[in-house]
Amino acid sequence: MRILLVDSDQSAAVTLSQTLRNASFTVDHTPSGEEAIEMLRHYDYDVVVLELMLNDLEGYEVIRRVRAARITTPILVLSALLRSQAKIRAFSMGADDYMTKPYDAGELVARLQAVMRRSRGFAEPKLRVGNLELDLNGKNVTVDGGALHLTGKEYAILELLVIRKGSVLTKDAFLNHLYGGIDEPEMKIIDVFICKLRRKLQNVGAGNLIATVWGRGYILREDDVAETVSLASLPSQVTAPIVEAAV
Numbered sequence: 001m002r003i004l005l006v007d008s009d010q011s012a013a014v015t016l017s018q019t020l021r022n023a024s025f026t027v028d029h030t031p032s033g034e035e036a037i038e039m040l041r042h043y044d045y046d047v048v049v050l051e052l053m054l055n056d057l058e059g060y061e062v063i064r065r066v067r068a069a070r071i072t073t074p075i076l077v078l079s080a081l082l083r084s085q086a087k088i089r090a091f092s093m094g095a096d097d098y099m100t101k102p103y104d105a106g107e108l109v110a111r112l113q114a115v116m117r118r119s120r121g122f123a124e125p126k127l128r129v130g131n132l133e134l135d136l137n138g139k140n141v142t143v144d145g146g147a148l149h150l151t152g153k154e155y156a157i158l159e160l161l162v163i164r165k166g167s168v169l170t171k172d173a174f175l176n177h178l179y180g181g182i183d184e185p186e187m188k189i190i191d192v193f194i195c196k197l198r199r200k201l202q203n204v205g206a207g208n209l210i211a212t213v214w215g216r217g218y219i220l221r222e223d224d225v226a227e228t229v230s231l232a233s234l235p236s237q238v239t240a241p242i243v244e245a246a247v
Helices: 010-022 034-041 059-068 084-093 105-119 154-161 171-179 188-203
Strands: 004-006 025-031 049-050 074-077 097-100 125-130 132-135 140-143 146-148 210-213 219-220
Touching: 004 010, 010 025, 010 105, 025 034, 034 049, 034 059, 034 125, 049 059, 059 074, 059 084, 074 105, 084 097, 084 154, 097 105, 125 154, 132 154, 140 154, 146 171, 154 171, 154 188, 154 219, 171 188, 188 210, 188 219
Parallel strands: 004 025, 004 049, 049 074, 074 097
Antiparallel strands: 125 132, 132 140, 140 146, 210 219
16 A cells, blocks of 8 residues: 655654554655645555644645545545544545544554545455455455465555556556565566466466556456456556656
């Protein structure tokens, strides 16, 4: 999951960023509300974590302008403001959740996962695609009730594909998801991971869930499709460019 953290308190942002990275999230941080709005216009995030008290803009104004631009990225407010009026105003502007500081790291991670699932149309932490079930909490996968043993990288790739089912994901997106811009290997490693993951899925009867979109990347389809998909066969909203932020 890729998170945009918006907080002008550098010390607090460093601590929170490390907490989120320890929970396997990729984090981009900006102290500026204006910059956050621009980043959300151009890059694809799963969730925004927003402090209301920023140096350049009120967090409420960030929420208002993001929603006015028809950007639907979920926003979790994490603020020291305890007043119920602050929460009511944030929700009325378009926030999806609100937590107060000091916060419990485990609760924050759980809420971020819940907000992301709801935004993707999943009500529970267990996601199903055909006969495959992926447990976001336990980080495990079963096919027809039997355990599918994956490496950490293979699981992370499958998790991203399942969460964004029906969307074309570029190799850059996978690299960012796996490595967060740190010591990234060559892009061809993604083809290796995908090949091994496909083989494991097919061996346990999950079918050809992962299709290649030539020149673009990979897509997970719920129906059992061939391993190659042409751009012309995809809906226009699926083939729209997916842009990942540089870290």
